[in-house]
Amino acid sequence: MIEMQDVWKEYGNGIAALSGVSVQIKQGDFCFVVGPSGAGKSTFIKLMYREERPTKGHIFVGGFNIERLRERQIPIMRRHIGVVFQDYKLLPKMTVAENIAFALEVIEASRRTINRRVAEVLDLVGLVGKGKMLPQELSGGEQQRVGVARALVNKPSVIIADEPTGNLDPENSWAILKLFERVNDQGTTIVMATHNRELVNACRKRVIAIEHGQIARDEERGEYGYED
């Protein structure tokens, strides 16, 4: 499903964010990516949806060879994965329903399909009746659920989440995690970078720990393992 082979990433300022990372994530895996701040977690995640390009190495996500993608193929690749961001990245002037529908409009889905799918995911994330509200009218937890709904609406085979609970209180963090577990139960691969010790330790899922740009641990039923 996702494979990195000896991936290096150096930024323009000479800082090496990743140094020779190799990892394989299978279809249906639920995988936490942990590590101290500045260890390279975000770069690791951003490489998967081609917000960053590797300096060296190969990355395959759902059949796409990321570093060889042409400019016009990038949007097509992104439609096959759902991405959830720490800052939600919702379109502020669109309603909740319009934000979710946007991911279907880009694939030119019919209005009927859009309406049906939007209603389904709103139900799934527990936001029935809030479709016509604007993002700023919702709480942080609700906004993140909209972010998750948008990531799910295309029925992607993989969800990539970069600190999705970073701005949320424990209750909402748990709600998001439960959502991911439900989706994962249906076969969707989940890759989630997080600083949330409680969630990682309670779930006992696969944990990839990144330190100094390298994989320090990769455990099937791992723990958070850091003090921060």
Next chain:
Amino acid sequence: MKIRTAGRHTREGFKNLFRNGWMTFASISAVAVTLLILGIAIILTLNIQNLSTNIENQLQINAYVSDSVPATALKGLEQELFALQGVRSIKFISKAQALLAMKKQLQQNSNLLDGLGNPLPNEFVIQAIDPSQTVSLAQAVKATPGIQNVQYGQSYINKFLAVISAVRDAAFIFIIVLLVMGVFLISNTIKITIFTRRREIEIMKLVGATDGFIRGPFFVEGTLMGIVGALVPALILNELYQWLVTSVTPFPPFSFLPLAFVMQRTVIVLILCGVFMGLWGSIVSVRRFLRV
């Protein structure tokens, strides 16, 4: 692109006008102010053009016939003059008609002419097809046997034509300068508008939207802003010009062009410029933020 996607872009373009209320207002205002000034320049230019045409049409050559030419030969001379290259019209004024006209002009002093007989010659009044050719035509007329002398305001014609040409050139340069200033003003306004929406564009790209899909509503929005930005000055200019035509009586050779004539041309130019400005602004500005 599917029809429903084109429909979606149009809908979103309309919605964006309202979603971005103040920025839309700023952009439309920039377009409207520029086009208002452009519209005034167009109306002025059209009327200056009209004035110069009016004056040019009044340029004429007075050709005085030698008294040695018998009355029977006058018809032949008229035909000969009319056959010269560049003659638009020719009108004969007989000695008797000229005397009558002079007496009318002199009014109570007309008795001064008594006892002089008729000192005035027969005369042809000739107009050139192209007013700028008046001088050369006058020379050809003068060279015609039977013509004693010609009058055509030699130095006056050349100077006048030079002034008209300078006014036209100045108006043209004025319009170009205005357009450049307008494009600069609008591009800055649109840049600010889009800059505030760069995050929006970034999010759209991360969700899998192609560049074309992102541009679609921006194009619609830009075009609509251009049209509205053109209609506002068109309405203002229509009212102003109507007021001018009805409340100011110009003296000849100046005359106002009819309202419909002026506004048809002005509105078409304004809308085309508005749409161009809106579309161009969208294309240039969105392109800057599409690299995500």
